[in-house]
Amino acid sequence: MSNYHIKHLEEYYQVYRKSVRNPEAFWEEIAEEHFVWRKRWDNVLSWDFKKPEIKWFEGAKLNITENCLDRHLPTRGDKTAIIFEPNNPKEEALHITYRQLHERVCRMANVLLDHGVKKGDRVCIYLPMIPELSVALLACARIGAIHSVVFAGFSSHALATRINDSDCKLVITSDGSFRGSKSIDLKVIVDKALEGCPGVANVLVVKRTGTKINMEPARDKWLQPLLDEAYADCVAEIMDAEDPLFILYTSGSTGTPKGMVHTTAGYMVYTAYTFKNVFQYREHDVYWCTADIGWITGHSYIVYGPLANGATTLMFEGVPSYPDFGRFWDVIEKHKVNQFYTAPTAIRALAKEKLEYLEKHDLSSLKVLGSVGEPINEEAWHWYNNNVGKKNSPIVDTWWQTETGGIMITPIPYVTPTTPTYATLPFIGIQPVLMNENAKEIKGNQVDGRLCIKFPWPSIARTIWGNHDRYRDTYFTAYENMYFTGDGALRDAVGYYRITGRVDDVIIVSGHNLGTAPIEDSINEHPAVAESAIVGFPHDVKGNALYGYVILKEVGESRDRENLRKEINQQITEHVGPIAKLDKIQFVTGLPKTRSGKIMRRILRKIASNDTSNLGDTSTLLNPEIVQEIIDNAL
Ligand code: PRX
Numbered sequence: 001m002s003n004y005h006i007k008h009l010e011e012y013y014q015v016y017r018k019s020v021r022n023p024e025a026f027w028e029e030i031a032e033e034h035f036v037w038r039k040r041w042d043n044v045l046s047w048d049f050k051k052p053e054i055k056w057f058e059g060a061k062l063n064i065t066e067n068c069l070d071r072h073l074p075t076r077g078d079k080t081a082i083i084f085e086p087n088n089p090k091e092e093a094l095h096i097t098y099r100q101l102h103e104r105v106c107r108m109a110n111v112l113l114d115h116g117v118k119k120g121d122r123v124c125i126y127l128p129m130i131p132e133l134s135v136a137l138l139a140c141a142r143i144g145a146i147h148s149v150v151f152a153g154f155s156s157h158a159l160a161t162r163i164n165d166s167d168c169k170l171v172i173t174s175d176g177s178f179r180g181s182k183s184i185d186l187k188v189i190v191d192k193a194l195e196g197c198p199g200v201a202n203v204l205v206v207k208r209t210g211t212k213i214n215m216e217p218a219r220d221k222w223l224q225p226l227l228d229e230a231y232a233d234c235v236a237e238i239m240d241a242e243d244p245l246f247i248l249y250t251s252g253s254t255g256t257p258k259g260m261v262h263t264t265a266g267y268m269v270y271t272a273y274t275f276k277n278v279f280q281y282r283e284h285d286v287y288w289c290t291a292d293i294g295w296i297t298g299h300s301y302i303v304y305g306p307l308a309n310g311a312t313t314l315m316f317e318g319v320p321s322y323p324d325f326g327r328f329w330d331v332i333e334k335h336k337v338n339q340f341y342t343a344p345t346a347i348r349a350l351a352k353e354k355l356e357y358l359e360k361h362d363l364s365s366l367k368v369l370g371s372v373g374e375p376i377n378e379e380a381w382h383w384y385n386n387n388v389g390k391k392n393s394p395i396v397d398t399w400w401q402t403e404t405g406g407i408m409i410t411p412i413p414y415v416t417p418t419t420p421t422y423a424t425l426p427f428i429g430i431q432p433v434l435m436n437e438n439a440k441e442i443k444g445n446q447v448d449g450r451l452c453i454k455f456p457w458p459s460i461a462r463t464i465w466g467n468h469d470r471y472r473d474t475y476f477t478a479y480e481n482m483y484f485t486g487d488g489a490l491r492d493a494v495g496y497y498r499i500t501g502r503v504d505d506v507i508i509v510s511g512h513n514l515g516t517a518p519i520e521d522s523i524n525e526h527p528a529v530a531e532s533a534i535v536g537f538p539h540d541v542k543g544n545a546l547y548g549y550v551i552l553k554e555v556g557e558s559r560d561r562e563n564l565r566k567e568i569n570q571q572i573t574e575h576v577g578p579i580a581k582l583d584k585i586q587f588v589t590g591l592p593k594t595r596s597g598k599i600m601r602r603i604l605r606k607i608a609s610n611d612t613s614n615l616g617d618t619s620t621l622l623n624p625e626i627v628q629e630i631i632d633n634a635l
Contacts, residue, residue: 151294
C-alpha cells in the first residue's frame, strides 16, 4: 500500500515528484496493487495530444464491477455499500450491503440482457436519486453496455437530444421523483421525449411515487417484477481497458451538448485513488456526496470511486430545504457522516438561513469537508469552516471537470495547509500549466493565465461521442500539446492554484455547467424573438445567474413585456430545463457585434454585472452606438 494513502506534506511532494518523473511506473504500481485484473496490460500509456489519442493500460482486461463489488464480498459482504436516505425523513433509510448490491446489480444486468442489450450498446438512464440509479450504472457496466445518465431535471427536449446523439436503445426511468414537498412526473417527460426517438425499443420503469402513468404496451415495462424473476448472479463481461464505460453530456460554448466518453481501466484507477486520498477515507467511515449522479461528481464520487474502495457511500434523494433548512445537518447526525462533499451554491443558500438549523445537530462525526463545481467565495468558505467544520475539518476545494473524470487540483486533508478560495496543489500525477494569450507557458509564481494540463492522466475523457474532431478542436488546438481546460487560474507565491472561472462562453449557475447556445436557441424559437444573447452575472447564492438580451421581431413590439419574459422562461424550461431560466431579461434593439458578426459578450457581461466603468475597446464594433443604449436601459 506504499503509495496509496498520503499522510503528510513531505510525502505528498515525494509521491508527486515520483508521479511526474515517471508517470508510467507510478500508475502501474497503483494499478497493480489495488485492483483485480483478468489480464495484465501490455503497455501502461501511449498518447498523442495532436491526434488526440490517449490509451492507458492497453491490453488489460477487467470488469469494473468486479472491482466495485465481487472482490469485496469475502471481506466486506455484510458491510453497507450504499445508505439510501429518502426525500421524506419519515421514510426509513435503507442500508444496502455489498452482497445485496451485488445481487441487485446482477439481477438488473440479467434484465438488460433479456432485453437484448449487448456489450457496446448505449442505455439511457433518467432516474431520480434512488438506489436503482446506482444499480443501473453498475448493471450496464456488468454487461459492457455504455451508460448515458441524463440528469432528471433536464426537459424532454434535452433528453431526446441526448438519447438520439448516442443512439440509446433502452431507457431506464421511474414513474416520478420526489423533490421536497413536490413530485415530478418523470415518465411523462420520457414519453414526450421518445416521440422523437425512434431508436428506443424498451423503457424499464421503476415505481417510486406511485403516480398513475401511461405504459406503452409494446415498449414499457415495470422493472420490479422483472428483477424479481431474474437470476441473482450474472457473469461479468470481460472488457478491454479502453472500452467505453459511459457517456456523460456536458455543455459546450457552442453547439449541441458534448457526449464525453470515459473508458474503463484508467477511469477506475484514477477515481479510486483520488477518492481514497482526497477524502482520506478509512475503512469504517461514512462518506456523503450531495451531488446528483446525473453529473460527473456523482458518477466518480458517489458510485465508482467509493465502491472501488469498499466504502460506505450515502445517496440522498431530497433537497437541502426539506422539510426544513436543517436537512443536511440532520442527515449528517443521523448517519454519523465522516466526509461531506457539496457545492458552494448549497453552502451559500444554507448560510442565509438561521444558524439554529445547524446548531441543533451534532456534527462531531465530520472529519473532512469538500467543495466542488464552482469557485467557493471567501465568505462561504469561512461559514463552512466555522459552522460546519468547527475549524476542525479541513475543507478540500476540489477543482475538476466532466472531461477530467476525477479531481485534479485539491488539497489533501490533514496534509495540505488550506487557504480560502484556493484549490491549492495539483493532485498526484497532474501537471498543470498556465498559458498566456500568445500560447506561451507562464512560468514562476504569482502569475495568472489559462489553465492547461500538459500530460495525460488516467481518467481523461478519450473523445466526444461521434465527433472526434470536435474533441480535438475544443481541448487540444488552443495550445499545442496541451489539454485546455477552458478555465482561468492564478498561481500564488507558494504555488497554490486559484481557479478564477471560465474564459469561454460556458456559464456556471448553481454549480451547473450551462452552455449559451442551447439556451439562446430556445429563446430564439419564441415567435416574437429575433435574436438573443445570454451572459452570466454575479449572484449571491447561485454564483452566477443568467441575464438575457433579447431583440424582438416586429410582432413582439406591441406585446406586454412581463408576459413575454414569462413565456421566454417557459420556453427555456421546456427546451433545456428549469435550471437554465433567466433571472433578468432586457429587451434591446441591437447587440454589440464585431465586424465579423460575432456578439461581443465581454461588453454584455460587464453591463449585466453593473460594471460599465471600463468597457475596453469598442472601436472594432460594427454598431458602437448600441452600447450606450443598452447601458441606459439595463436592469
Ligand atoms: O469552471 C470550472 C468549474 O466547473 C467546471 C467544470 O464543470 P463540470 O464539467 O460540470 O464539472 C463540475 C464537477 C467536477 C470547471 O471547468 N469548477 C469545478 N470545480 C471547481 C470549479 N471552479 C472553481 N473551483 C472548483 N473547485
